[in-house]
Amino acid sequence: MNLSGVFRPDLGLRARLRGSALRPSLDEASRLLGLTDPRLDREPGPLTIGLGVPGTTALTVIDQRGETPRTYHLDAEAEDLAERLAAIRGGRPGLNVRIRVDPASCFIRTLTLPSAALPRMRAVLAQELEAATPFRSEAVHGDWYVEGEDAETATLRVRHVVLKRARLAPLLGTLDRAGLQLDAIVVGAAEDRTMPLDLLSDGHRALPGFLRGAGAGNLALVGGALLLMVVAFLSLRAQQEATLAGLDEAFLAARRAAGPSAKPLVQAGTAAILA
Structure with a gap:
């Protein structure tokens, strides 16, 4: 039908x-x-x-x-x-x-x-x-x-x-x-x-x-595959966090190497002129 x-x-x-x-x-x-x-x-x-x-x-x-x-x-x-x-x-x-x-x-x-x-x-x-x-x-x-x-x-x-x-x-x-x-x-x-x-x-x-009708071997294989996927995901996240932390440290180091900011000197000169 x-x-x-x-x-x-x-x-x-x-x-x-x-x-x-x-x-x-x-x-x-x-x-x-x-x-x-x-x-x-x-x-x-x-x-x-x-x-x-x-x-x-x-x-x-x-x-x-x-x-x-x-x-x-x-x-x-x-x-x-x-x-x-x-x-x-x-x-x-x-x-x-x-x-x-x-x-x-x-x-x-x-x-x-x-x-x-x-x-x-x-x-x-x-x-x-x-x-x-x-x-x-x-x-x-x-x-x-x-x-x-x-x-x-x-x-x-x-x-x-x-x-x-x-x-x-x-x-x-x-x-x-x-x-x-x-x-x-x-x-x-x-x-x-x-x-x-x-x-x-x-x-x-x-x-x-x-x-x-899966046996213990098949179930263990599936569990192992899922475990590898979880480990790969966590490893990727850890690598991303380490990369971001390294960029932050490099940025701070570059700022320190550039010396003190000239902004306070400019502000002091402006105050003297206005006085």
Whole structure:
């Protein structure tokens, strides 16, 4: 289901979003540190469960753990579905699995929003969703991505995708009983035609994939990087203060070397003439 709409509050300053000349360097540093938002929909997960179009109960399970992917066709309403999934999982409890949902099962809309809304896009979309549709943000899985940008009007074309939580509730309970852990919910008609979003994120853009299930080593690396940034900042401040102090001392030394000021002599001569 598709719905197009236009939402145009007052436009903000484009400069807040275009970034400075340091933006490429910051982006590269973010990528090297692993803090860039990953394309979870493109990552080959160990197991992928594909849901059919609305009205069908067919499930397609793709197992990527071997050299050759294996495909299983199951029935979502089968009584032994949890046992079948556990058999596919094998002896590895807690195996990550992602769900691929057909776009026909989702509510999809395209909105034109001001670029200034980008830092708080999730809140803007949740508020607009509840105002314009019968959906409530707590009752859906949702995510969004930017399709395009209009530089002249400082607006973004945003694709917003939501899915009712009730649609996945039975399957999520089955995954839990089968010892599988949900890692992502992607949207696409096929594995190679998915949208750049993850409905499980609910539109959050915090520190993504690098910290999803991060171990102690990853967290230590992030902490070390942050510590180096703090040390570099403090060192820069200390260097600036030392430079300013050196300039002050040099200025005072130059004044002392120039001798006493001639201003008192001029004042005394003027007083003598007036007398």
